[in-house]
Amino acid sequence: MTAVSLPSASAATTGPSALRSVGSRLWIIAVWTTVIFFIINLLGIIAAVVTSSFATRWLRSWLPSGYTTRWYVSAWEEFQLHDVLLVTFQIVGAVVMLSGLLGVPAAYAMARREFPGKKALMLLFLLPLLVPPVTFGIPLATVLYQSGVGGTMAGVILANLVPTVPFVILVMIPFIEQIDPRVEAAARVFGAGTFKMFIYVLLPLLMPGILASLLLVLVRTIAMFELTFLTAGPTSQTLVVALYYAVFAAGVRAVQSIDAMAVVYMVTTLIWLVIALRFVNPTQMVTRAKRQPAH
Amino acid sequence: MATPAIPLSTRLSARGLDGVTLLVLPAAIVLIALFVYPFGYGLWLSFRPKDGTLLGNYGKFFADPFLYDTIYTTLALAVPVTLMNLFLAVPVAFRVRLMRHQRLLTTILVLPITLGTVLVAEGMLNYFGPQGWFVRALTSTGLFNVSQIKLVHNYWGVFLSLLITGFPFTFLLTLSYVTGIDPGLEQAAATLGARAAERFRHIFLPLLVPGLAITFCLSFVQAYSVFPSAVLLGAPAGPTRVISIAAYQAAFEEYDYSMASAIAMIMGAVQLVVVVAVLAARNLFYRGPAAGAKG
Known part of the structure; x- marks a missing residue:
């Protein structure tokens, strides 16, 4: 299935002449x-x-x-996929919740207020997305191990927040900017405080954006190898890290068994990708940060 | 002295600091604690080597070819792959921009980004392996025999993996820049009789250079921090011993966090040097709006 429709009709608009060499x-x-x-x-x-x-x-x-289908049964037992999946969903769930709670209010402040130091904050939110995870992951893992959370589930969650919180902020800022501020002003006039306004006015209006950004965070966190790999201990491995160790130690177990695990990982990721793609354009997954660093 | 006392809160909110602005604080604190502080701590730690001297780690790194060669090894992978991705992405983006149904193509291309390098590595071990479909297809043409083609566990394995995960990323970024150029500019050139190649050379290329420079930087930085595929698909002891492997081994095999931080800082510095060089070169070209002049 190549499924790439050749653009015979639209291509005609490019050239001054219909005659192509x-x-x-x-x-x-x-x-x-x-x-x-x-x-x-x-x-x-x-x-x-x-x-x-x-x-x-x-x-x-x-x-x-x-x-x-027996490789799935053996992979399920050999790699303790039950535990690994449970750990994966606990970590991913915590990362999604926390990055939503931290990111959405921050995005609101960034979208609505002009204040001194805003440019520096924007840089702070951009850098974790531009610096590759391995580069900052090693110092981060060092700090986490020395403070005692390295190798635990909390450490993995903290490490994963570094790229996801800025991601939520940068995706949410344009969403918030397009909401008419007069809607908020009206809520203020009727006596709503910031908190009430958030719950009753902004949250319903922002739901599509929040849903989209959190689904993308979810997909990214399931697939985030480097940070989880550097900070996870034996009991806090996510599926992708467990898969890495299985491939790394190839030869110990049957190839089919590793591939069965890879399929489990693939299905886990793709289910969420399909859901996410109902809300977002695929190009958004890559180009979320392109406008800001451009100039 | 006689000015009426304006309350502090009013004065602050006039500068944009009020309750709403404070919403940015939790996210900013988390990122300072988990991104800025570890970086600073890593930098400090890298100057506190085991031997007690200030520059011990850096001296050791640049004295040992097993360590400093990783800089060149990684550059030898990252630069050709990034350039190749870019040279492939530009013409494809120019064709895809004319397509009406881009979504299926972009969805397929988002797959390797979503699934991540570990899964692609496992798939490539099957597919490009000596008994895989790719090698089988090549040998069935009769032009090659199996012993001539070796595509995994060497430089080319890592190269191909960076191509497969990197090309979609480069392409989607490029596509967003290409579609941002006002088609009116091209039509104006076409009206004046410029052929496709001339329109590309004189209209699109100058407008695209800034975007391509950003794309190069982002793709290069990703490729330079290649880790799982260099281990799984390459020869991590020799030809593809990239710099992140050296940093990982220092941290988690020798437990020398100081040395690992130094290597991570060197890795960051090389990335920074290349990015700064590319962005400085970009200033030699036109930088301005790519949209039409009339609003």
Whole structure:
């Protein structure tokens, strides 16, 4: 399934002439071939994991000699997926809640007020998204281990807040800016304090934005490898870290068993991705911070 | 002295400081505690090596080829991959911008970003492995034999993994910049008789350079901190011993947090140098609105 509709109709708007040279036709074909080649390989990589997880024996052939579901049972027991999934959802749930509680009010203040030091704060919220997790993760892990929360679930949650709180803030600021401030002024006139206004006026208006940003936080936290890896102990591993250790120690266990675990991870992530994509445009997942650092 | 006493709260709120502004504080405190403080602490710790001298860690790093070579090893991976991603992303973004149904394509491309490097690594071990579909397809053409193609556990494994997770990221960023350019500018050039290549060279490229510089920086920084795929798909003891592996080993295998912090700081410094250089070069080009002049 390549499913890339060739833009024959809309392409006509680009050129002054409908006559295209052979060169530009070849160029268009070359570009689409590259895209299709990339997508085929990408889907091949995913399909290889899924196929292998159902394979009885898969050696020196295009397809396995038979199919079975027993690897899922063995992976569930070998990798204690029950516990790992429980830990994953506890960590992810806590990260989502906390980054919502911290991020949404902060985004409101950033969107509505001009105050001294706002630029510095904006930089503080941008940097954790621009600096890669490994770079700040190692000093952060050092601090967490020395203060005694390293290797515990609390440590993993704290580490994961570093990119997610700024993410919520940066996604929420434009959402809040587009709400008419007169709605809030009206609430104030009727005697609502900041807290009441938040609960009864802003929260319902902001719900789509909050939902979208928190779903993206959820997907990102499930897939966040580096920070969790650096701060997790044996009892606070999330699914993606457990998967890393399984792949790292490949050869100890059957490949199919590791692939079954990879499929469990993939399904866990993709369910939330599908839900998230109902609320957001895929490009938003990447370009959330592009406007601010541009100039 | 005779000025009527304006209450402090009124004076503060005139400068934008009131109860609402304070909502930003919890998030700011969390980020200062978990991002700024660890960075500062890491920097301080890196000057407190085990041997008691001030610059002991840095001296050790730049004296030991096993350590300082990681800078070049990582650059040799990150720079070509980032450039390749960018050179692929620009033409594809120019075609996709004309597509009416971009969403399916962008959704497929968001998959590797969402699933993360660990899962892609496990999939690639299957797919690009000696018995995988990719190698099988190549050998079935009769042009290669299996022993000629080695795509995992070496430089190319890491390169391909950075391509597969990095290209979608680069592409989606580039696409958002390309679609931000007013199509009227291109139509004006087309009216004056400029062909597609000329329009790209004289209209789009100057407008795109700032955005491409940002894209390069963000993609490069991600690639430079490559960790899981360098371990799982590369040769972590030799050709793909990247700088994050050195930092990880110092912290969690030798328990020398001071040295690990020093390596993390060097990693951050290299990233900073490249980013600053690219952004400085960007200033040589046009920087201004990419939208039409008439509002």
